[in-house]
Amino acid sequence: MRQLLLSADQFWSSLPKLHKLLSSVLAIMVFLLLLLSSQTAERNVRLPLQISEAEFGDMTADNSQRARLADYEYEIAKGDVLSGIFDTLRIPQKTMYEILETDLAVLALDTLKPGNKLSFWLDPASRELSKLEIEFSLAHRVTYVRAPGKGFEYNVTILPGDWQEEVLSGEVRGSFYLSAKRSGLTAGDIMSISALFKNKLNFNKGFRAGDQFQVVRAKQMVDGQETGETRVEAVRILNRKRELTAFLYKDSYYDETGTGLERAFSRYPLKKRYRISSPFNPKRRHPVTRLIRPHNGTDFATPIGTPIYSTGDGVVIESKRHPYAGIYIKIRHGQKYKTRYLHLSKSYVRKGQTVSRGQKIALSGNTGRSTGPHLHYELHINNRPVNAMSADIPIMTEIEGRERKPFKAKVAKELALMKANAS
Numbered sequence: 413m414r415q416l417l418l419s420a421d422q423f424w425s426s427l428p429k430l431h432k433l434l435s436s437v438l439a440i441m442v443f444l445l446l447l448l449s450s451q452t453a454e455r456n457v458r459l460p461l462q463i464s465e466a467e468f469g470d471m472t473a474d475n476s477q478r479a480r481l482a483d484y485e486y487e488i489a490k491g492d493v494l495s496g497i498f499d500t501l502r503i504p505q506k507t508m509y510e511i512l513e514t515d516l517a518v519l520a521l522d523t524l525k526p527g528n529k530l531s532f533w534l535d536p537a538s539r540e541l542s543k544l545e546i547e548f549s550l551a552h553r554v555t556y557v558r559a560p561g562k563g564f565e566y567n568v569t570i571l572p573g574d575w576q577e578e579v580l581s582g583e584v585r586g587s588f589y590l591s592a593k594r595s596g597l598t599a600g601d602i603m604s605i606s607a608l609f610k611n612k613l614n615f616n617k618g619f620r621a622g623d624q625f626q627v628v629r630a631k632q633m634v635d636g637q638e639t640g641e642t643r644v645e646a647v648r649i650l651n652r653k654r655e656l657t658a659f660l661y662k663d664s665y666y667d668e669t670g671t672g673l674e675r676a677f678s679r680y681p682l683k684k685r686y687r688i689s690s691p692f693n694p695k696r697r698h699p700v701t702r703l704i705r706p707h708n709g710t711d712f713a714t715p716i717g718t719p720i721y722s723t724g725d726g727v728v729i730e731s732k733r734h735p736y737a738g739i740y741i742k743i744r745h746g747q748k749y750k751t752r753y754l755h756l757s758k759s760y761v762r763k764g765q766t767v768s769r770g771q772k773i774a775l776s777g778n779t780g781r782s783t784g785p786h787l788h789y790e791l792h793i794n795n796r797p798v799n800a801m802s803a804d805i806p807i808m809t810e811i812e813g814r815e816r817k818p819f820k821a822k823v824a825k826e827l828a829l830m831k832a833n834a835s
């Protein structure tokens with residue numbers, strides 16, 4: 413099988429562009445057909461072309477397994493379903509559910525996007541899955557490693573990387589979104605920017621043709637390669653003769669005068685106090701298997717139908733259903749914070765929507781794997797879960813004291829850079 417794949421790869425690289433495109437379309441169609449047929453009858457599966465022998469060694473830090481090449485590498489394509497990928501590789505659905513159970517603590521498998529890479533390692537003797545790695549980017553990997561006979565444990569690798577700044581600028585013609593896209597900003601960058609100014613400017617109707625914008629954006633690099641992660645460092649918008657600015661300083665955004673653009677967080681996603689039925693505990697162990705099963709959130713004993721409120725201003729990045737997390741919502745708040753709300757009975761928000769602190773986003777429930785009605789609430793700082801009940805969450809609302817000098821220096825530098833690149 414491997415030889416076959418390898419020669420398929422060689423064949424592939426020898427094809428001209430148009431053929432590649434057509435073959436890709438064909439491969440996807442074949443893949444979809446396979447998925448469809450799998451629901452009705454027994455199949456005689458052949459691996460699709462996207463699966464190739466791993467080119468890179470295992471570079472993760474876990475020592476539970478000797479570094480060796482992955483048995484399969486798979487690049488996520490549009491429309492892929494996890495169960496379809498496992499089926500195609502003949503890895504039992506039971507194994508997939510074991511991984512999903514572990515993933516309840518990270519919810520990484522739910523955020524897979526086209527282009528993300530999955531690597532599968534099989535046990536040489538039993539041919540069972542021994543390790544699965546998701547590469548979201550060069551700087552962000554999640555690994556699930558089998559603990560003999562007991563399911564999987566996970567490991568998250570986040571590299572800081574180097575950040576390189578660039579200025580992107582443009583003029584508004586048509587919608588701001590399309591104009592910003594033309595200048596090279598990503599949908600994520602644009603969402604961050606519109607969330608920052610949402611109280612000052614209506615991003616659907618507030619622009620006039622000819623309005624200008626400049627954005628200093630940093631790109632993350634690891635070993636000289638772009639990881640695909642970006643960060644908005646500064647924004648300047650000239651809107652109908654007024655100037656709106658935002659500057660990132662110590663993970664929060666401020667205007668030119670040093671006034672914070674993000675409001676402080678609420679500690680609780682609920683209006684009333686409810687008993688905490690299970691606290692945050694990163695070292696929790698499963699009572700039987702003794703595997704580490706971190707409890708990355710705080711559980712509140714809320715009856716089904718209790719209104720849930722966003723703890724901060726932000727952008728909804730997930731609103732969906734998970735076999736173990738049930739209906740859940742993930743919200744990004746600026747550069748540093750994320751919150752998650754699990755086991756809901758109803759979500760009132762959709763992916764991409766901006767929300768305000770205190771906005772009703774859902775009703776609590778008992779969906780997914782849950783031992784009774786409750787709300788599971790998580791706060792993440794720089795992609796790491798923290799105890800939402802004790803974490804240092806207030807965002808500085810004003811630049812004061814000894815922060816003034818370095819802040820002013822940053823503003824002067826970024827403003828000069830943006831003005832020099834104004835169109």
Ligand SMILES: [Zn+2]
Nearest residue numbers: 709710711788
């Ligand atoms: Zn919980």
